[in-house]
Amino acid sequence: MGALTQHSKPFNWERPVGLMQPIIPGVIEWQPGVMKIRMQRGDTLIVCGGPRTVSTLTLLVKARLRGIKTVWFGHYWSSTSKSHRFYVRMMLMKLVHAVLFYTDQEIDEYRAGFGHNDRRPISAVNNGINVDPIISVRNPYRAEGRPRDMLLIGRLQAKCQAEMVINALADSRLAGVRLHIVGDGPARADLEVLARKLGVEDAVIWHGGTSDENVIAKVANQCRIFVFPGAVGLSLIHAMAYGLPAVINDDRWGNGPEITAFSANSTGAAFAKDDSADLVDKIAAIIDDTGLLNRWSEEARRRADELYNTQGMTDRVLALIDRLGDGR
Incomplete structure (x- = not known):
């Protein structure tokens, strides 16, 4: 996101939404304006996955009902992960057509555990910076x-x-x-x-x-x-x-x-x-x-x-979108 927000002039495709609002502080949150995002068949919706953000989960359901391809982007496990949130996140990931992790190693870790029977496209960006x-x-x-x-x-x-x-x-x-x-x-x-x-x-x-x-x-x-x-x-x-x-x-x-x-x-x-x-x-x-x-x-x-830079991240995201479009 830093590669996008560093520009002073907005991109013509940007659609601002509201600031995150707590429903139950530290437990559940909602982002106003998310449900007004326009989607149509042929689009791909990529969300920053998190079990706390109910607005994102609701948007995913809306996209699925409209036949739009969906991708969950997030950690497999991070330094701030808790076991109960990890299990919830694994369950919620089942809502989407494809999963996009931060690194290739996380794919291997997912495949060796919760994802051993997952046949969906699973990819990773190899999270990095603009070098x-x-x-x-x-x-x-x-x-x-x-x-x-x-x-x-x-x-x-x-x-x-x-x-x-x-x-x-x-x-x-x-x-x-x-x-x-x-x-x-x-x-x-x-x-x-x-x-x-x-x-x-x-x-x-x-x-x-x-x-x-x-x-x-x-x-x-x-x-x-x-x-x-x-x-x-x-x-x-x-x-x-x-x-x-x-x-x-x-x-x-x-x-x-x-x-x-x-x-x-x-x-x-x-x-x-x-x-x-x-x-x-x-x-x-x-x-x-x-x-x-x-x-x-x-x-x-x-x-x-x-391997770990924003150009590679872009290429990997586009490759996953193409893969979803091809039905692979």
């Missing part, structure tokens, strides 16, 4: 030509667990390593206090929150690695597009679905979730291994450029 602006501003990656700097990019909140990286800087093995933080949020003040308490305030550079790729590039292009201790999502793809090897936690189900773009020992290193000592060990083991970092960088960049 074109990054390609135009990124520098070639050569670890030996960069300082021993790390990048953390994302909103500073509890689930980011940025305090783990700041604590890591106090370890003698990481002396001389600096952490660049691009992002802001409610946890920043406490993180600044922690850095001063540990005596590493000079090793943490705060850049604030920004979506200006030119500003981000000036930081990312001088870093050797990307580090994100908490639940990572699209920030991982962002860093990979700059060719940065990643150090992230190893919890598949505690991270966003974008974690499937990462492979330990191919695009970076994985540490045991919530294990501060292991995080330090992993960073210390790779930060000066420039040959290894260069190999990981090449693979990370390739995956972002070829």
